Amino acid sequence: MAHFNLRGAKVSGVAATVPKTIESNRDYELITDAERAMFVKTTGIEQRHVALHGETTGDLCVNSAEVLLRALNWSKDEIDLLIFVSQSPDHFLPATSIIVQDRLGLKKTTASFDINLGCSGYVYGLSVASSMMATGGFRKALLLVGDISTAALNRKDKSTWPLFGDCGTATAIEYNRDYESFFNLQSDGSGKDAIIIPHGGIRNPITPESLIEKEYEPGVTRHLRNLWLNGLDVFNFSVREAPPNVNELLQVMNKTVEDIDFLVMHQANFLMNETIRKKLKFPAEKVPYTLKQYGNTSSASIPLTLVDQFSKQPNPHNRLLLASFGVGLSWGSCYLETDNLVCPPVQLL
């Protein structure tokens, strides 16, 4: 069992940045009007913000971090931990976190490293950051989480192109023994092929063959350096595994749905998330969505949804349950409480 609790990490603020370029699924030429209506109804996704060539996850996260530090009135010299979670880093090496440490002007005594996770990355990243904070050895941390998923998509693949958007976020965490968080983390690599970029790593290096496009079915053209998604397998996995993971966490904490103010899920697909919500018996008003305007933003979807939800209202106290699930396969849930959470509005870059 990978469930555990930690004392000493307070989440003080969250910021999110999306590229200013918008792709509307109403303009997507590979689907008919009937398919479009069914697509929007099922996925909930009407538009996405997409990065232009040359814009990186690091760029979006740096902007979020700058905005958040200003909003919190934190000095850069106070940051002693920087974690970057992404599956679309700026370079294969060095780690993007270290490049960002310099770009943000953080001190050299800042511990910086990357975590390679996608949809589940925010919950995993929080668990690692919170664990390090709980030691008492770190006072203030930045958790940067984001992805430019569209860089690996093929516009001619209607099974992936209309789903994903890009986003980079920053979460500020500080040492405070009054705060306790709970986690339940899981993984199953037997499902690795459900979401995969087949070529480009050491297992299958890029060759001329990697970039040869092939039409697998009408409207589904891609090459081996593109993202491949088996939507039915991901759907089955998510509705099978996410609810028991969340229920187990609630049980361990001796809490019920009534003890939670908001369940914030990875924004994958409206129908899938609604199926999970109904299985968990959460009322709709406790489960916010950002799929309509941002699509599936991979690792960034939970913090982006937190910002979208909490930048519009005062947040004296919130009891939050976060649930993430996807590529890996990897999934997990987290419970935390926040007070006066600082959330500047979603930024455009």
Next chain:
Amino acid sequence: MDTIEIFGAKLEQELDGIPPGSIQPTTNYREIPDWSSMHALILIALAETEYNVALTGEDLRKCNTVQDIYDVIKSRKS
């Protein structure tokens, strides 16, 4: 477990825009107008939420008619 007629009616309701009574036990689900992977997701979600049964893509590949799908759900329900 619902009868096949009720299952068919629920499927029609979820799929939207399908004339009432057009889904029969003998209907080949792939021939439902504009059938796509989105319809398959709706069907899988229906099985999960209404019957607490997991239907996989492999299950759907093996099925042809609405009756076939109903039988898979019913066998797992029991």
